[in-house]
Amino acid sequence: MPSSAALRQQIESTFQHRYPSVLTPSPRTIREVVPTGIASVDELLNGGIPVGAITELTGPASSGRTSIALSALAQRTREGSVCAWIDAKDSLDPESAAASGVSLNHLLWVRCTDNALAKPDRSKPANARDTQPWTRLDQALRATDLLLQSGGFSVIVLDLADESIEHGRRIPLATWFRYRQAADRTRCSLLVLGKAPFAQSSAAVVLVCQQAEVNSSSGTVIRSFSYKVHRQRERFSPITSIDRKPPASTWTSQTAWEAARRA
Numbered sequence: 001m002p003s004s005a006a007l008r009q010q011i012e013s014t015f016q017h018r019y020p021s022v023l024t025p026s027p028r029t030i031r032e033v034v035p036t037g038i039a040s041v042d043e044l045l046n047g048g049i050p051v052g053a054i055t056e057l058t059g060p061a062s063s064g065r066t067s068i069a070l071s072a073l074a075q076r077t078r079e080g081s082v083c084a085w086i087d088a089k090d091s092l093d094p095e096s097a098a099a100s101g102v103s104l105n106h107l108l109w110v111r112c113t114d115n116a117l118a119k120p121d122r123s124k125p126a127n128a129r130d131t132q133p134w135t136r137l138d139q140a141l142r143a144t145d146l147l148l149q150s151g152g153f154s155v156i157v158l159d160l161a162d163e164s165i166e167h168g169r170r171i172p173l174a175t176w177f178r179y180r181q182a183a184d185r186t187r188c189s190l191l192v193l194g195k196a197p198f199a200q201s202s203a204a205v206v207l208v209c210q211q212a213e214v215n216s217s218s219g220t221v222i223r224s225f226s227y228k229v230h231r232q233r234e235r236f237s238p239i240t241s242i243d244r245k246p247p248a249s250t251w252t253s254q255t256a257w258e259a260a261r262r263a
Helices: 004-015 040-046 065-078 094-099 136-150 172-188 258-262
Strands: 054-058 083-087 107-111 116-121 129-134 157-159 189-194 203-217 221-234 248-254
Touching: 040 221, 054 065, 054 172, 065 083, 065 094, 065 157, 065 189, 065 203, 083 136, 094 136, 107 136, 136 157, 136 172
Parallel strands: 054 189, 054 203, 083 107, 083 157, 157 189
Antiparallel strands: 116 129, 203 221, 221 248
8 A cells, every 4th residue: 555655746746737736835925014113013023014914903991902003004194095994983083193193184084873874674575674773883894895895095994992892703704704805905904903803714913912001290190101912813924033023012102192292
């Protein structure tokens, strides 16, 4: 009986003309990245967030996830690229975004509200259908789909930071797979903010953020926040740098008031 090595060689020699390297695994891909503007985070990610892929920034409130997203938007909008922020809970503060360096003229802000258009209930017969309002999560997911499919956006932020973990994990895997395919086709970086990872296997990078320290003056005025960022998952990273990447990084962010005062 032939050995497994001999059997493999026989199969490869049979198919080598029609299917080159039929049993050879594809090499690890090095993806294009764009910097976030935060040196320690960019070092953690081998240069920045991947282009044409999903990056998840997870953690509790005040953990630095929004600051990373705003810094990435500031880098792209400063270059004249058009970006979008899909706000599921209508919680974005545009003044803080501007103080972080985001060019609001190059940012599309999609604000999801409770007074949304109605959608038909297709579970009922056509002659007995009524309408049901879109939830804010429905609006956010639909808007993300439309913007990704339309193209033209360098970075899209899907802000689910205030969404419950239970609701976020109910988002179908097929939705995330469709987002991943659309992001890859349109070369858009999709940043997903949440309390926990939601995109599952469709995410190329997952960063876990947490607050490390609050720096204050006289015990009353907050000057800056220090954060810790841990890389939970990263695909498509260069093979030569796997052993050199730090497992976590610490960085400090000024408050919007302090940044505006020093500007």
